[in-house]
Amino acid sequence: MADVAMLDRTYDxxxxxxxxxxxxxxxxxxxxxxxxxxxxxxxxxxxxxAVGLPNWxxxxxxxxxxxxPFNNQPTQYRLGVGGEWKWYAQCGLEALAxxxxxxxxxxxxxxxxxxxxxxxxxxxxxxxxxxxxxATTRFYVSVPVRDWRANLIYT
Amino acid sequence: MNLFRSEEDARRWAEFVPGSxxxxxTLEQALAIMSTPRxxxxxxxxxxxxxxxYTAAFFAKLSEVTGGSPYWEPPAT
Numbered sequence: 001m002a003d004v005a006m007l008d009r010t011y012d013x014x015x016x017x018x019x020x021x022x023x024x025x026x027x028x029x030x031x032x033x034x035x036x037x038x039x040x041x042x043x044x045x046x047x048x049x050a051v052g053l054p055n056w057x058x059x060x061x062x063x064x065x066x067x068x069p070f071n072n073q074p075t076q077y078r079l080g081v082g083g084e085w086k087w088y089a090q091c092g093l094e095a096l097a098x099x100x101x102x103x104x105x106x107x108x109x110x111x112x113x114x115x116x117x118x119x120x121x122x123x124x125x126x127x128x129x130x131x132x133x134x135a136t137t138r139f140y141v142s143v144p145v146r147d148w149r150a151n152l153i154y155t
Numbered sequence: 156m157n158l159f160r161s162e163e164d165a166r167r168w169a170e171f172v173p174g175s176x177x178x179x180x181t182l183e184q185a186l187a188i189m190s191t192p193r194x195x196x197x198x199x200x201x202x203x204x205x206x207x208x209y210t211a212a213f214f215a216k217l218s219e220v221t222g223g224s225p226y227w228e229p230p231a232t
Binding site: 004007008009010012015048068092096099115116118127134136138139140144 | 156157158159160161162164165167168169170171172175177178179180181182183184185186188189190194195197198200201202203204206217225226227228229230231
């Protein structure tokens, strides 16, 4: 396992690339960014994913699938900032938390309602809901918090 | 962990779990839950090393926002 300072750098590199590009870097990009060999970059990624944070790889690959608040694999939670729509949120809850990645800027969330298929639009900025259409929009999690970790991908 | 146009939509959803009504909260409650250092400090360059320090505040906020609902209680340690 890499030392925690190196894992801090790896996490920060991935997060900054997600914010800038709307996609997660490949481990070769992580390696180049941190000045290590491609294999060392891959190992840093694997070590980071083993820490226990709610990030994960696509099964049987070394490709980042989810890195909250973002998802590298598209979800129904599209995020727009300044007219750019290049991000996806991990889930409905993390879509709201994405505002912390863009301080001072409105983050627009677009998603279909899973029941009726009609549109949900929410704008959040610096921890405040600026707009919600419809105003009756609700968040729902189907398992209690004590079971979140065991059901992380399915909640 | 999904958004719905209304509480009624959430309850009608094909994957709604009977007995999980306490899992429906307002957007303001959901955002409050996601506003502790556990979520705000992801961008400070030290998140892996510092994140264990944020757990207690997150669970305290869950309890505060949901009025101490057992549904939102953390796992027993």
